[in-house]
Amino acid sequence: MTKANTQVIAKVAAVVAGIGLVLSSFALAMPASAQTTTFTRDLTIGATGADVTALQTWLIGKGFSIPAGATGYFGTQTQAAVAAYQAANGITPAAGYFGPITRAHVNAAGGASTGGDDDDDDDDDDDDDSDGELEGGEADLTGYELNDEESSGAEGEEGVELATAEFDVEDGDIRLERLELDVQAESVASGDSTHPWDFFDNLYVTINGDEVADLDVSSRDEWDENDDDSEHDASANDWYRVTFTDLDTIVDEGDMAEITISADIAESIDSDDRDTQQFTFSINDEGIRGRDSEGIDQYVGNDEETVTDFSFEEEETGDLDINSSSEDPDNLTIVSDDDDDVEVDDPVFVFELENNDDVDVLVTEITIDVATSTSDSLASLIEEATLVAGGEETDGDINADGTITFEDTDFIVGGDESVDVELMVTVAEDADGTIDFSVAAANVEAESDEDGDDATVSGSASSETHTVALTGVSVAGVSDESDTNDAGTIGTFELTFEVTAEGDDDVYIYNGASQSGSSAFQFPAATASTTGVAYTIYQGGTASTTDFNSDSATLTSGAETEGNYFRVDSGETEEFTLTVSIDPSTGTTALYFVELDAIRFDDENDTTVGTSNDTVYTVPDESEFQTGSETIAS
Numbered sequence: 001m002t003k004a005n006t007q008v009i010a011k012v013a014a015v016v017a018g019i020g021l022v023l024s025s026f027a028l029a030m031p032a033s034a035q036t037t038t039f040t041r042d043l044t045i046g047a048t049g050a051d052v053t054a055l056q057t058w059l060i061g062k063g064f065s066i067p068a069g070a071t072g073y074f075g076t077q078t079q080a081a082v083a084a085y086q087a088a089n090g091i092t093p094a095a096g097y098f099g100p101i102t103r104a105h106v107n108a109a110g111g112a113s114t115g116g117d118d119d120d121d122d123d124d125d126d127d128d129d130s131d132g133e134l135e136g137g138e139a140d141l142t143g144y145e146l147n148d149e150e151s152s153g154a155e156g157e158e159g160v161e162l163a164t165a166e167f168d169v170e171d172g173d174i175r176l177e178r179l180e181l182d183v184q185a186e187s188v189a190s191g192d193s194t195h196p197w198d199f200f201d202n203l204y205v206t207i208n209g210d211e212v213a214d215l216d217v218s219s220r221d222e223w224d225e226n227d228d229d230s231e232h233d234a235s236a237n238d239w240y241r242v243t244f245t246d247l248d249t250i251v252d253e254g255d256m257a258e259i260t261i262s263a264d265i266a267e268s269i270d271s272d273d274r275d276t277q278q279f280t281f282s283i284n285d286e287g288i289r290g291r292d293s294e295g296i297d298q299y300v301g302n303d304e305e306t307v308t309d310f311s312f313e314e315e316e317t318g319d320l321d322i323n324s325s326s327e328d329p330d331n332l333t334i335v336s337d338d339d340d341d342v343e344v345d346d347p348v349f350v351f352e353l354e355n356n357d358d359v360d361v362l363v364t365e366i367t368i369d370v371a372t373s374t375s376d377s378l379a380s381l382i383e384e385a386t387l388v389a390g391g392e393e394t395d396g397d398i399n400a401d402g403t404i405t406f407e408d409t410d411f412i413v414g415g416d417e418s419v420d421v422e423l424m425v426t427v428a429e430d431a432d433g434t435i436d437f438s439v440a441a442a443n444v445e446a447e448s449d450e451d452g453d454d455a456t457v458s459g460s461a462s463s464e465t466h467t468v469a470l471t472g473v474s475v476a477g478v479s480d481e482s483d484t485n486d487a488g489t490i491g492t493f494e495l496t497f498e499v500t501a502e503g504d505d506d507v508y509i510y511n512g513a514s515q516s517g518s519s520a521f522q523f524p525a526a527t528a529s530t531t532g533v534a535y536t537i538y539q540g541g542t543a544s545t546t547d548f549n550s551d552s553a554t555l556t557s558g559a560e561t562e563g564n565y566f567r568v569d570s571g572e573t574e575e576f577t578l579t580v581s582i583d584p585s586t587g588t589t590a591l592y593f594v595e596l597d598a599i600r601f602d603d604e605n606d607t608t609v610g611t612s613n614d615t616v617y618t619v620p621d622e623s624e625f626q627t628g629s630e631t632i633a634s
Helices: 003-029 050-061 076-088 100-108 271-276 525-530
Strands: 136-148 152-154 160-172 174-185 200-207 210-216 239-244 249-251 256-265 279-282 288-292 297-300 306-313 319-324 333-335 349-355 361-372 382-389 392-395 403-413 418-427 433-440 444-448 456-462 466-469 472-484 491-502 507-510 513-515 533-539 542-544 548-557 560-562 565-568 573-584 590-601 615-618 630-632
Touching: 050 076, 076 100, 136 288, 136 297, 136 306, 152 256, 160 288, 160 306, 174 200, 174 256, 200 239, 210 239, 271 306, 319 444, 333 472, 349 361, 349 403, 361 382, 382 403, 392 403, 403 418, 466 615, 472 590, 472 615, 472 630, 491 507, 491 565, 491 590, 491 630, 507 590, 533 573, 565 573, 573 590, 573 630
Parallel strands: 152 306, 319 456, 333 466, 513 533
Antiparallel strands: 136 160, 160 256, 174 239, 174 249, 174 279, 174 288, 200 210, 200 256, 279 306, 288 297, 319 349, 349 418, 361 403, 361 433, 361 444, 382 392, 382 418, 433 456, 433 466, 472 491, 491 573, 507 565, 533 542, 533 590, 548 573, 560 565, 590 615, 590 630
16 A cells, blocks of 8 residues: 555545544434323323323423423323313313323324334333333234113113114223214104114223213213114114213233113103104214224224114103011900009011112001901000111101101112011000001102102001910910711811910910801800800811711810919910810711911900900911811711
């Protein structure tokens, strides 16, 4: 190489080196080139990371104040700045939540300049997925179905489920963002409203059990008219569409999405519309939109699948049925006192109020009808009465017309629920007689707890007959036997039972028995002096007093006797056996059994059964007081 060439090369190298130094210096003096952030995740209170910093920087650059500056923490100042941006750009609701709509708006405006790379990202949700929280690849939404739910809704009823859309999520997670519900009125009768806003106040979207969106749809503003919508079959009525956005719900790969649309029914629907109009619901082919982890929008729906014939009912104000309760006591013997009133520990009458509507009902007043033995007034038997229901106690007024009125009861019978109502009483001193309680629909005043409209009440219930006496008895079945003679022409039936003397006095029971017949039990005057217990013969399942050549009965006991009486000492229990022999008349072969009806007792051995001091105890109508059945030939 020549000296001249060497010098040329050196000069070139020097120039190149110099240029390199200049470029290096220039690079050190210049800031890193700005980069643009495309926002891919929702941000709200508590979020942190580089994208939060970028958003804050962008908002401040657009003139929306964040006094603390771009801190990278999404707090109330950032929320206020986002809300101000939303309000300025017509984004609703302007609540400061940086969701899909606001993200799209900001991204369309060019996104935010980050000022270069920023590795200071404390939020692990960003990772490598385009949506931060999604996993898997491009999602596939398959197996779409639209299923019906409730077939009708009553005026003012809330949360009525209209339809549920189902589909499978495969190959990747999906973030559901939007749903379009199409609604069509079915009736084309002249004068019928076809506007959904006349029938629905609010609509709700629930995804896999979580409510994610709601809209007030009671005005025309939320509905888009699709009268020429080619996605649906032609119809005489327009289709209307309502759109839910910002659903912001992730369904994982391999799971099924269940999207239920519910409604609050308008409180006041024109009666003609309510009685005749029905609606159809559908979700069009792209009516459900989501975004997968690849940032790809995925759609699902099927305008050919519909839920039809959703109808409307008159406002529910409560529908109460009065029913007998399983807690209502059998025949009671209530022992009174000749010096003091006696508070009865247990209810003497229990009935059920069943609400067949799903609105709460307020019961405001109940009147109990009371039937007493002929010679006794209600006031001579009952001193005080209290009604217990729904956790409330109400004292009653004892009326001269044989009723007890309970005003201001004010207890609730919940929608589709039942409440037992208990009557508690205090018997008057020296009370002696029988007593029955009953309640009918006209005796109950009730109203809807929501608007005060009268509730419907129906049904009735009655108590057993209870005995009030200075001396009382309780009776329990022990055993029974039945048989026929060898010829099968005469039947013998035995009932063994125990009698306990309640109260402070001994009990005297006459040692005779008499058939009481098929009518309500009473002691005929002609047989009163020979009756201690009464029974009924059943022939072919029916109470009978005829078609016998003869029947006879005896009453035996191991109790002490005084004259013609068995004595049961106070607080003691004695066993009795009633034996009945039956010989049917000619031509009346049938199946027979015997039932114990009642016991007549006195608190003293006065030698005269049937006096005013006698008390009749009616035996509960239970199997323990019936014998087995026998076929007896005539």
